[in-house]
Amino acid sequence: xxFLTVDAVSKIYEGVPLLxxxxxxxxxxEIVSLLGPSGSGKTTLLRIIAGLEPADGGRVLLAGxxxxxxxxxxxxxxxxxxEYALFPxxxxxxxxxxxxxxxxxxxxxxxxxxxEMLALVGLEAFGPRNVIELSGxxxxxxxxxxxxxxxxxxxxxxxxxxxxxxNLRERLLEDLxxxxxxxxxxxxxxxxxxAEAFALxxxxxxxxxxxxxxxxxxxxxxRNPATPxxxxxxxxxxxxxxxxxxxxxxxxxxxxxTLSPSVALPPAGATGTLLVLxxxxxxxxxATPRNDPHAINTFSGTVAQRIFQGxxxxxxxxxxxxxLRLTIQMGDSVAGEGDSVEGWLDPEAxxxxxxxx
Amino acid sequence: MVRNREAKPAGRRLAWRRWAGxxxxxxxxxxxxxxxxxxxxxxxxxxxxxxxxxxxxxADLLARLFSSGHLRIVGFTFGQALLSTGLTxxxxxxxxxxxxxxxxxxxxxxxxxxxxxxxxxTVVVAAAFSSVLGPRSVLNRWFGWNLDLRYTLxxxxxxxxxxxxxxxxxxxxxxxxxxxxxxxxxxxxxxxxPWRVFWEVTLPLLMPVVGTAGLLVFIFCFxxxxxxxxxxxxxxxxxxVAIYRQTINFANLQLxxxxxxxxxxxxxxxxxxxxxxxxxxxxxxxxxxQWVTERRPRTVGDVALVVGNVGVMLVLLAYPLVTLxxxxxxSGLRYxxxxxxxxxxxxxxVPPFAAVGNSIRIALMTTVLALFLGLLTALALYRRRxxxxxxxxxxxxxxxxxxxxxxxxxxxxxxxxxxLRGTVALIVFAHTLVGLPFVVRSLLPALxxxxxxxxxxAALLGGSPxxxxxxxxxxxxxxxxxxxxxxxxxxxxxxxxxxxxIARPELPTIPVAIYRFLSRPGALxxxxxxxxxxxxxSVCVAGFVGIEHLRPPGTQVF
Numbered sequence: 001x002x003f004l005t006v007d008a009v010s011k012i013y014e015g016v017p018l019l020x021x022x023x024x025x026x027x028x029x030e031i032v033s034l035l036g037p038s039g040s041g042k043t044t045l046l047r048i049i050a051g052l053e054p055a056d057g058g059r060v061l062l063a064g065x066x067x068x069x070x071x072x073x074x075x076x077x078x079x080x081x082x083e084y085a086l087f088p089x090x091x092x093x094x095x096x097x098x099x100x101x102x103x104x105x106x107x108x109x110x111x112x113x114x115x116e117m118l119a120l121v122g123l124e125a126f127g128p129r130n131v132i133e134l135s136g137x138x139x140x141x142x143x144x145x146x147x148x149x150x151x152x153x154x155x156x157x158x159x160x161x162x163x164x165x166x167n168l169r170e171r172l173l174e175d176l177x178x179x180x181x182x183x184x185x186x187x188x189x190x191x192x193x194x195a196e197a198f199a200l201x202x203x204x205x206x207x208x209x210x211x212x213x214x215x216x217x218x219x220x221x222x223r224n225p226a227t228p229x230x231x232x233x234x235x236x237x238x239x240x241x242x243x244x245x246x247x248x249x250x251x252x253x254x255x256x257x258t259l260s261p262s263v264a265l266p267p268a269g270a271t272g273t274l275l276v277l278x279x280x281x282x283x284x285x286x287a288t289p290r291n292d293p294h295a296i297n298t299f300s301g302t303v304a305q306r307i308f309q310g311x312x313x314x315x316x317x318x319x320x321x322x323x324l325r326l327t328i329q330m331g332d333s334v335a336g337e338g339d340s341v342e343g344w345l346d347p348e349a350x351x352x353x354x355x356x357x
Numbered sequence: 358m359v360r361n362r363e364a365k366p367a368g369r370r371l372a373w374r375r376w377a378g379x380x381x382x383x384x385x386x387x388x389x390x391x392x393x394x395x396x397x398x399x400x401x402x403x404x405x406x407x408x409x410x411x412x413x414x415x416a417d418l419l420a421r422l423f424s425s426g427h428l429r430i431v432g433f434t435f436g437q438a439l440l441s442t443g444l445t446x447x448x449x450x451x452x453x454x455x456x457x458x459x460x461x462x463x464x465x466x467x468x469x470x471x472x473x474x475x476x477x478x479t480v481v482v483a484a485a486f487s488s489v490l491g492p493r494s495v496l497n498r499w500f501g502w503n504l505d506l507r508y509t510l511x512x513x514x515x516x517x518x519x520x521x522x523x524x525x526x527x528x529x530x531x532x533x534x535x536x537x538x539x540x541x542x543x544x545x546x547x548x549x550x551p552w553r554v555f556w557e558v559t560l561p562l563l564m565p566v567v568g569t570a571g572l573l574v575f576i577f578c579f580x581x582x583x584x585x586x587x588x589x590x591x592x593x594x595x596x597x598v599a600i601y602r603q604t605i606n607f608a609n610l611q612l613x614x615x616x617x618x619x620x621x622x623x624x625x626x627x628x629x630x631x632x633x634x635x636x637x638x639x640x641x642x643x644x645x646x647q648w649v650t651e652r653r654p655r656t657v658g659d660v661a662l663v664v665g666n667v668g669v670m671l672v673l674l675a676y677p678l679v680t681l682x683x684x685x686x687x688s689g690l691r692y693x694x695x696x697x698x699x700x701x702x703x704x705x706x707v708p709p710f711a712a713v714g715n716s717i718r719i720a721l722m723t724t725v726l727a728l729f730l731g732l733l734t735a736l737a738l739y740r741r742r743x744x745x746x747x748x749x750x751x752x753x754x755x756x757x758x759x760x761x762x763x764x765x766x767x768x769x770x771x772x773x774x775x776x777l778r779g780t781v782a783l784i785v786f787a788h789t790l791v792g793l794p795f796v797v798r799s800l801l802p803a804l805x806x807x808x809x810x811x812x813x814x815a816a817l818l819g820g821s822p823x824x825x826x827x828x829x830x831x832x833x834x835x836x837x838x839x840x841x842x843x844x845x846x847x848x849x850x851x852x853x854x855x856x857x858x859i860a861r862p863e864l865p866t867i868p869v870a871i872y873r874f875l876s877r878p879g880a881l882x883x884x885x886x887x888x889x890x891x892x893x894x895s896v897c898v899a900g901f902v903g904i905e906h907l908r909p910p911g912t913q914v915f
Contacts, residue, residue, distance in 0.1 A: 050546050051545075051546075052542050052545065052546070071550070072542075072545040072546055073545050073546075073547075073548050073549055073550050073551075074548075075546075076548065077546060078546045078547060079542070079543070079546045080543075081539045081542075081543060083537075083539065085537060085539035085540050085542070085543040087540060087543075087544075087558060088562070089561045089562055098544065098547050098549075098557075099547035099548055102544075102547055102548035102549045102553065103548050146547070147547075150547060150548060156546075
C-alpha cells in the first residue's frame with residue numbers, strides 16, 4: 001500500500017479552478033518532485049497535504065489513515081517554506097529544537113538530537129548563533145535541520161533552493177540530495193526548476209492546467225514526455241505538426257520521416273505532434289560518411305543561429321522553413337552561422353505526441 | 358597641499374555661516390521655550406521648595422508630599438492608569454488581530470473612524486459619557502433601572518478605553534499585519550497547537566509593540582485631567598485633578614507646586630522609558646505586505662470574530678458620540694439657541710456663544726504663532742544630524758501635563774516684566790506651547806523629504822537662500838504647513854488643562870464653558886453643554902479629516 005495517497009484533490013481559488021482531481025501515490029522513503037510552472041498550484045497542493053489549507057474536494061491519506069480533516073499540528077507532516085520562515089527571535093539551536101519541544105521530548109534528548117541535526121547539515125558550531133546573522137545558504141540548512149529534527153513522517157519542501165543564487169544552488173543541490181537519501185524520509189519537493197526536480201527525485205509529477213499530466217521516473221519523462229506541453233516545459237523544443245501516413249512514417253513540414261518500430265504510432269490519417277529529441281539530430285561531418293546506411297531521415301539546411309555556451313554550443317538549423325534545434329559539444333564540428341549543413345534524424349529518438357494538451 | 362590650505366579658510370567660513378544661520382533661526386523658538394516653558398517650570402520647583410516654617414525646605418516638602426493623603430492620590434493615579442491600560446489592551450488586542458489578519462468591507466473607514474475619539478477634547482468625551490452613563494441612559498430606559506454611573510471609577514475607565522483604543526489598534530495592528538504568516542504556519546507543521554503558536558511565536562514577536570502601546574496608553578491615562586475631573590466627580594482625584602483643586606479651590610499654590618513636581622518627575626521618567634522602548638523596537642524581520650497577510654474571513658468562526666469585534670467597537674466608540682449629538686438635538690435646536698442668550702443669573706457675563714468667538718480668536722493667534730516658531734525650528738533642524746537633541750527638547754511640552762503648565766504660568770507670570778496673568782496673550786502662549794511640537798513634527802519630515810539636489814540646482818542657477826526657499830521648498834512644504842496649522846488650531850480649540858487655570862471668568866473658551874455648564878444642575882445647562890460639545894466635536898472632526906486628507910500617506914503621528 002502506498003504511504004501517501006492523494007486522492008482526487010480539488011481546489012478552487014477565487015472562482016477559478018486551481019487543482020482538479022489531482023491523484024498520485026508516494027511510497028515510503030520515496031522522494032517525489034512536483035514540477036510545474038509558477039501558479040500551477042504546486043504550493044497549494046503542498047499546503048493541502050500539510051493541512052494549512054482545506055481542499056474543496058478529495059482526500060489525503062497517510063499510512064492508510066485519512067488525514068483530510070486533521071489539524072495541522074497532529075499530522076507530523078513538516079513543511080519547509082521557500083523563505084525558510086525561521087523564528088527570528090530564537091537562536092539556531094532553539095529553532096531546530098522547536099518541533100522536539102512541541103512533541104515534549106526530554107531536554108537531554110533534545111540537545112543530543114539538535115547537535116545531530118546540525119552535524120547532518122554541516123553547521124555543528126552554529127547552535128548559539130542568532131538567525132538574523134546567517135547567510136542564505138546557512139539559513140536553508142538550519143531550516144532543513146529544523147524540519148528533519150522531529151522525525152516527520154512526510155517532509156514537504158517548497159522550492160528549497162529557490163531563494164538562493166545560482167552558484168549556491170548547484171552546490172547545495174548535491175548536499176540536499178545526499179542528506180535526503182541518508183535520512184530516508186518520504187519527501188515531496190516542489191520546484192519549477194527541472195534540473196532540481198530531476199536531481200532530487202525518484203519520481204516526478206508534472207502539474208499542468210490543474211492536473212497531473214505525467215508521473216514517472218525523471219529519465220522516463222524526459223525520454224517519453226506525455227504531451228507536447230510537457231515536452232516544451234522540459235525544454236524539448238523540436239515540436240512539429242505531424243500526420244501519420246502509414247508504414248511507420250510521419251509527414252512533417254520539412255519532409256516525411258520514418259520512425260523506429262518500437263515507437264508507438266496511431267493509424268494513418270491521425271494528426272498530432274512529432275517530437276524530435278535532442279540527441280536525434282546528427283550532423284553529417286567529414287567524420288560521418290555520406291552514404292552511411294544508418295543515415296535515414298536525412299535533411300539539409302542552414303545554420304540560422306549559433307549560441308556559444310562554453311562547454312556546449314546551441315545551434316538552430318533552418319530546414320524547409322522550420323527550426324531544428326540541437327546542442328553540440330565543444331570539439332564537434334563547428335558550423336558557423338549561414339553555413340549549409342546536412343544531417344539525419346535517428347528514428348529511435350523520434351516521438352509521436354497526440355495533439356492538444 | 359596648496360589647495361588644501363586654501364580650501365580650509367573658505368570651508369570654515371561656509372561652516373561658520375551655516376552655524377550662524379542655524380543659531381539665528383533657533384533664537385526665537387528657544388527664547389520662547391525658555392520664557393514660557395522652562396521658566397514657569399522653574400518657578401514651580403522654586404515655590405515647592407520654598408521655606409515654610411523652620412524645618413529645611415526639602416524635608417518639609419517630602420513630609421508634605423508623602424502624607425497619607427497624597428500617597429493615596431499617587432496610588433490612585435497609578436492604579437486607574439494601570440487598570441485602564443489593562444482593559445484597553447484586553448479590548449484592543451483582539452481588535453488588532455482582526456484588523457491585521459482579515460480583509461472585510463468598510464475596514465479602512467472603520468479604522469479611520471476609530472481614531473476620532475483620540476482627537477476629541479476631554480470635555481467633549483466627558484460630556485458624551487455623562488449622557489451615556491447618566492440617569493437617562495439607554496440601560497436605564499430599557500431595563501427600568503436607575504443607575505447613575507457618572508462619578509464612578511467605571512466611568513473613568515470607560516472613557517479612558519474610549520480614548521486609547523485606537524492607540525493599541527494602530528500600533529499593534531501595524532506590526533501584526535506585517536508579520537510573516539509562514540512563521541505561524543511553520544510552527545503548526547512542527548506540531549504546535551494554535552495556542553502554542555500564539556504563545557511561542559506570535560506573542561514574542563509582538564511584545565515590543567504591545568509594550569510600547571501599553572506604556573503610551575499608561576502615560577495618557579496617568580496624565581488624564583478632564584475625564585477624571587468631570588466624570589470622577591468629587592470622589593476621585595488623580596495628581597492633575599489634585600493640582601487643579603489645590604490651585605482653584607484652596608489657593609494653596611505651594612502644595613499645588615509640590616504635587617506638580619511629582620507629576621513632572623513621573624511623566625519624565627515614563628517618557629524616557631517610552632523613548633528607550635521605541636528605539637529598541639526595530640527588529641529586522643521579514644516583513645510582508647498587507648495583501649499577503651490579510652485574507653477574507655472564511656469560516657463561521659472568522660465571520661463571528663470580525664462581526665463581534667466591529668460590534669464592540671461600535672458600542673464603545675461610536676455610541677457615546679452618537680448619543681451626544683442626539684441628546685444635544687433632543688429638544689430640537691433649543692439648546693443651541695440658548696447659547697446665544699445671556700440669562701439674568703448666568704454664570705457668564707456674556708452670552709455663552711461668545712466663548713466660541715474667544716476660542717476662535719485664540720486659536721487663530723495660536724496657529725500663526727505656532728506656525729511661525731515651528732517653521733523656524735524646522736528650518737533650523739532639518740539639515741542637522743545632531744538636531745535630535747533639540748527635537749527632543751521641543752517635544753518636551755507634549756510630555757508635560759497641561760495643568761502643570763497652567764500652574765507654572767500662574768506662578769511665573771505674576772510680576773513685571775511678565776505680568777501676563779489673566780491676559781489673552783498668556784492663553785495663546787500656553788496653546789502655542791502645546792501645539793508647537795505637532796507643527797514641528799509635521800514640517801520636519803516634509804522638509805527632509807526635499808532632495809538636496811533640487812536646492813543645489815536652484816542655488817547654482819543663482820538663487821539666494823530665501824529665493825530658493827520660496828521657489829523650491831515652499832511648494833513642497835505647503836501641505837505640511839497646512840497640516841501643522843490645522844493641528845495647532847484644533848489643539849488650541851480643545852485645550853482644557855492649562856486654560857482652566859489661567860482663563861479669566863469673563864473670557865471663557867469653549868472647553869471652559871462646557872465644563873461650567875456640566876458643573877451646574879438643570880436640564881438647560883446640561884443641554885447647552887451638550888450643544889457646545891457637539892459644535893466643538895464637529896470642529897475637531899473636520900480638522901482631523903482635513904489633516905488625514907492633506908497628510909502624505911505613511912506618516913504617523915506617534
